[in-house]
Amino acid sequence: MSHYHIKSIAQFNQATQEAKDNPEQFWHDIALENFMWRNTWDTVVKHDLTMPSVTWFEGAQLNISENCLDRNLAERGDKTAILFEPNDPDASAEKITYKELHKRVCTFANVLKSKGIKKGDRVCLYLPMIPELAIAVLACARIGAIHSVVFAGFSATALATRIDDCACKMVITSDGSYRGAKTIDLKGIVDQALEKCNGIESVLVVKRIASEILMVPDRDFWLAPLLAQASDICEPEIMDAEDPLFVLYTSGSTGKPKGIVHTTAGYMVYAGYSFKNVFQYEEDDVYWCTADIGWITGHSYIVYGPLLNGATTVMFEGVPTYPDVGRFWEIVAKHKITQFYTAPTAIRALAKESLSLVEKHDLSSLKILGSVGEPINEEAWHWYDDHIGKNKCPIVDTWWQTENGGIMITSIPGITESIPTYATLPLPGIQPCLMDENGNEILEIKAEGRMCVKFPWPSMARTIYGNHERYKETYFASFNGKYFTGDGALRDELGNYRITGRVDDVIIVSGHNLGTAPIEDAIDQHPLVAESAVVGFPHDIKGTALYGFVTLKNEQGKDENELRNEVNDMIASEIGPIAKLEKIQFTQGLPKTRSGKIMRRILRKIAEGDSSNLGDISTLLNPEAVQDIIDNAF
Numbered sequence: 001m002s003h004y005h006i007k008s009i010a011q012f013n014q015a016t017q018e019a020k021d022n023p024e025q026f027w028h029d030i031a032l033e034n035f036m037w038r039n040t041w042d043t044v045v046k047h048d049l050t051m052p053s054v055t056w057f058e059g060a061q062l063n064i065s066e067n068c069l070d071r072n073l074a075e076r077g078d079k080t081a082i083l084f085e086p087n088d089p090d091a092s093a094e095k096i097t098y099k100e101l102h103k104r105v106c107t108f109a110n111v112l113k114s115k116g117i118k119k120g121d122r123v124c125l126y127l128p129m130i131p132e133l134a135i136a137v138l139a140c141a142r143i144g145a146i147h148s149v150v151f152a153g154f155s156a157t158a159l160a161t162r163i164d165d166c167a168c169k170m171v172i173t174s175d176g177s178y179r180g181a182k183t184i185d186l187k188g189i190v191d192q193a194l195e196k197c198n199g200i201e202s203v204l205v206v207k208r209i210a211s212e213i214l215m216v217p218d219r220d221f222w223l224a225p226l227l228a229q230a231s232d233i234c235e236p237e238i239m240d241a242e243d244p245l246f247v248l249y250t251s252g253s254t255g256k257p258k259g260i261v262h263t264t265a266g267y268m269v270y271a272g273y274s275f276k277n278v279f280q281y282e283e284d285d286v287y288w289c290t291a292d293i294g295w296i297t298g299h300s301y302i303v304y305g306p307l308l309n310g311a312t313t314v315m316f317e318g319v320p321t322y323p324d325v326g327r328f329w330e331i332v333a334k335h336k337i338t339q340f341y342t343a344p345t346a347i348r349a350l351a352k353e354s355l356s357l358v359e360k361h362d363l364s365s366l367k368i369l370g371s372v373g374e375p376i377n378e379e380a381w382h383w384y385d386d387h388i389g390k391n392k393c394p395i396v397d398t399w400w401q402t403e404n405g406g407i408m409i410t411s412i413p414g415i416t417e418s419i420p421t422y423a424t425l426p427l428p429g430i431q432p433c434l435m436d437e438n439g440n441e442i443l444e445i446k447a448e449g450r451m452c453v454k455f456p457w458p459s460m461a462r463t464i465y466g467n468h469e470r471y472k473e474t475y476f477a478s479f480n481g482k483y484f485t486g487d488g489a490l491r492d493e494l495g496n497y498r499i500t501g502r503v504d505d506v507i508i509v510s511g512h513n514l515g516t517a518p519i520e521d522a523i524d525q526h527p528l529v530a531e532s533a534v535v536g537f538p539h540d541i542k543g544t545a546l547y548g549f550v551t552l553k554n555e556q557g558k559d560e561n562e563l564r565n566e567v568n569d570m571i572a573s574e575i576g577p578i579a580k581l582e583k584i585q586f587t588q589g590l591p592k593t594r595s596g597k598i599m600r601r602i603l604r605k606i607a608e609g610d611s612s613n614l615g616d617i618s619t620l621l622n623p624e625a626v627q628d629i630i631d632n633a634f
């Protein structure tokens with residue numbers, strides 16, 4: 001028996017040990033017993049983390065959509081696969097059964113084929129959280145096309161960069177999207193993006209808000225008439241284990257976004273295994289993850305992980321504040337949600353509101369609560385535990401990354417202990433370690449250091465699209481032979497991990513990773529800006545918010561608030577509203593080292609409101625700049 005579903009602490013300990021002693025056997029058993037293969041593998045894993053080169057289940061053949069859909073038809077054909085809750089609370093929810101989902105995916109896949117999409121082609125999905133997004137993901141997987149989902153809050157420029165970087169042939173979008181009381185002109189954003197891109201041959205458009213949009217002849221096609229003509233039978237493309245399944249962009253500390261590449265078999269095995277264990281899914285559960293499919297959490301824990309386990313997965317189109325801030329709890333009560341998985345920023349925002357908005361809803365269906373995206377602070381953890389879980393639902397604080405494909409460190413509900421602010425223990429099969437400044441692994445159990453992973457796991461990213469060198473440089477060059485996460489962590493005497501945060505220039509704002517460099521690039525494009533530096537500072541709801549120090553060119557006499565708005569508009573148009581600055585301070589100059597590097601450490605302290613202990617600043621090129629910044633700080 002494999003350890004696909006861990007049911008006791010004894011089994012957890014045994015699985016952890018077996019996975020360390022004999023990872024090949026451990027993953028062989030899990031893969032063989034719980035998935036559908038057209039061909040099994042010759043080798044379980046081949047790895048050299050210095051190249052780095054990793055393959056899992058080489059020689060195997062499969063299709064992940066077949067595992068998500070066809071495999072569930074006999075037993076669960078009439079079970080709800082996707083439960084769609086629209087933005088409008090008065091509109092009825094849509095229940096899509098496994099049978100229907102299978103048909104809709106096959107039909108959509110035939111439309112993709114009719115527009116010339118073949119195995120290996122890249123398709124960009126820029127869609128709101130409507131069923132068509134999940135269906136498009138699965139339709140790509142069905143025919144072996146590589147999906148690249150771009151979060152539909154990104155700007156036209158950000159979308160264009162992502163379309164170009166992996167040379168997409170098609171974009172799938174909608175006329176617009178609902179966001180609470182507002183609508184967003186998604187198709188207009190796509191049109192703008194495509195003015196800057198070359199390779200797009202066709203755009204499929206889902207009608208969602210029935211707005212007036214421009215349709216470019218021979219390029220843009222409404223989806224509905226194409227679906228109406230297509231057959232609902234589509235044999236799955238047989239994929240090799242290491243064929244790419246998707247590309248998903250994530251911000252780096254420098255340069256353009258990184259197209260993280262995940263491959264088919266390893267990703268599937270780990271998404272299925274981690275979902276089953278972390279959420280202890282049982283047949284009649286109704287599971288809801290509030291993330292957007294534009295992020296990795298939505299890929300692994302709205303679409304693939306749940307469907308691989310025959311689960312009912314909820315997709316919510318709206319926002320937590322519409323029509324009021326009780327919306328999440330209303331949905332929990334309405335659909336009798338059993339597992340609820342959200343982000344600390346949402347918890348903090350909702351915890352600020354009146355408790356009556358929680359208490360008027362019946363939350364007694366809940367069994368397990370989850371958190372992801374950033375460290376969850378103790379206060380938010382207790383509020384979640386007391387008021388949402390009523391102290392009877394274990395909380396899983398799940399640490400992982402886009403690059404990991406699936407949850408790496410977490411407690412297992414009912415089996416291992418949840419500890420506030422600790423992600424706790426690695427899932428069996430994951431071998432994290434802490435490294436010191438000299439690049440050595442810290443062997444004492446109680447320690448603090450930089451977190452690495454020292455043995456490959458099936459769903460680790462294989463490369464950065466089109467740039468293997470950058471992949472190696474970013475993740476494998478800092479500590480020889482180990483995957484470096486970019487996070488710092490503490491480990492207690494029992495081996496529990498507490499993530500302390502990023503150790504690079506990535507800042508996590510409301511759970512979204514933002515690199516400082518792209519934001520600074522956007523600010524610097526303002527004609528009056530000479531240079532800028534962006535750092536994070538603690539924020540009640542966002543966890544961390546952005547503080548920009550901006551030096552203007554000489555000749556200006558503009559109103560400062562007007563300039564601040566212009567700078568933020570610049571950021572919104574280059575990246576998206578999520579990257580706007582909370583505070584903007586205009587400076588005479590930025591503190592620099594003698595080699596001309598901006599001293600972010602000093603700016604960070606000032607932004608945090610702690611300028612008493614800046615360390616030795618005498619070696620700076622321009623120590624006088626520092627006093628001026630302190631005097632004018634917010």
Ligand code: WTA
Nearest residue numbers: 372373374375397398399400401402487499
């Ligand atoms: C942070 C999200 C503390 C971390 C799935 C990581 C967390 C980055 C947690 C990846 C957590 C995510 N506790 N920090 N439970 N979960 N992080 O790629 O810094 O969007 O490196 O993946 O988020 O963010 P990403």
